[in-house]
Amino acid sequence: xxVVSQHPSWVICKSGTSVKIECRSLDFQxxxxxxxxxxxxxxxxxxxxxxxxxxxxxxxxxxxxxxxINHASLTLSTLTVTSAHPEDSSFYICSARDGASGRAPDTQxxxxxxxxxxx
Amino acid sequence: xQSVAQPEDQVNVAEGNPLTVKCTYSVSGNPYLFWxxxxxNRGLQFLLKYITGDNLVKGSYxxxxxxxxxxxxxxxxKPSALVSDSALYFCAVSPRWGNNTGxxxxxxxxxxxxxx
Numbered sequence: 239x240x241v242v243s244q245h246p247s248w249v250i251c252k253s254g255t256s257v258k259i260e261c262r263s264l265d266f267q268x269x270x271x272x273x274x275x276x277x278x279x280x281x282x283x284x285x286x287x288x289x290x291x292x293x294x295x296x297x298x299x300x301x302x303x304x305x306x307i308n309h310a311s312l313t314l315s316t317l318t319v320t321s322a323h324p325e326d327s328s329f330y331i332c333s334a335r336d337g338a339s340g341r342a343p344d345t346q347x348x349x350x351x352x353x354x355x356x357x
Numbered sequence: 358x359q360s361v362a363q364p365e366d367q368v369n370v371a372e373g374n375p376l377t378v379k380c381t382y383s384v385s386g387n388p389y390l391f392w393x394x395x396x397x398n399r400g401l402q403f404l405l406k407y408i409t410g411d412n413l414v415k416g417s418y419x420x421x422x423x424x425x426x427x428x429x430x431x432x433x434x435k436p437s438a439l440v441s442d443s444a445l446y447f448c449a450v451s452p453r454w455g456n457n458t459g460x461x462x463x464x465x466x467x468x469x470x471x472x473x
Contacts, residue, residue: 244400270459281447281463282401331400335459344389344408344451346461348400 241265242334244349251322252357259317259352261332267312268334272346273305276329288315322356329353359384359457361450363464370438370471378433378467380448389451390431391461392422394444401447407431418442438471
């Protein structure tokens with residue numbers, strides 16, 4: 239149980255284009271999802287917290303107009319990197335917390351990550 | 358400021374030997390404590406957590422962790438390391454209240470290398 243998927247697993251795009259990454263909780267309802275960014279051999283940096291049906295809460299220094307987050311259902315959150323630039327190239331990881339069933343509401347379950355390369 | 362420290366960038370052990378990956382934290386108010394493992398180009402896998410109760414927590418793949426309140430530590434341990442345990446390990450802390458409630462504060466990660 240507690241499986242989180244991400245799609246795509248990797249994407250290469252041209253500078254200036256937008257890229258959408260999906261995060262799905264497959265066997266539980268995720269009232270809260272989180273988006274992280276990870277640089278090579280570095281820790282995870284929390285970008286934003288996504289709550290179903292409401293606006294995402296962004297961490298300090300993260301541009302909300304550049305990284306659009308939508309959490310339209312209890313099993314899906316999306317991150318759209320708008321007008322991507324090479325410096326946006328990174329490994330993006332989502333996580334989800336099971337806030338509905340009462341099972342381990344304190345534990346975040348992570349997706350496999352999406353490797354974004356902007357040329 | 359709230360923080361998590363993993364003092365070792367890398368830990369090297371021989372297969373079959375016990376391993377310890379260290380973690381200390383500076384977060385007030387009895388936070389939740391977690392260990393995750395990450396294999397190359399993959400997301401994080403949950404290993405174990407401490408919420409309350411017995412200070413020794415057992416988790417997946419034979420790993421365990423010991424909570425020490427006075428030292429604010431949560432070291433990860435395994436009695437006998439396997440080559441397949443080689444990966445990047447993250448300690449994380451989640452405050453029970455305050456501004457960061459529900460969020461994970463990560464350590465910088467420790468690479469575990471188990472040699473045959």
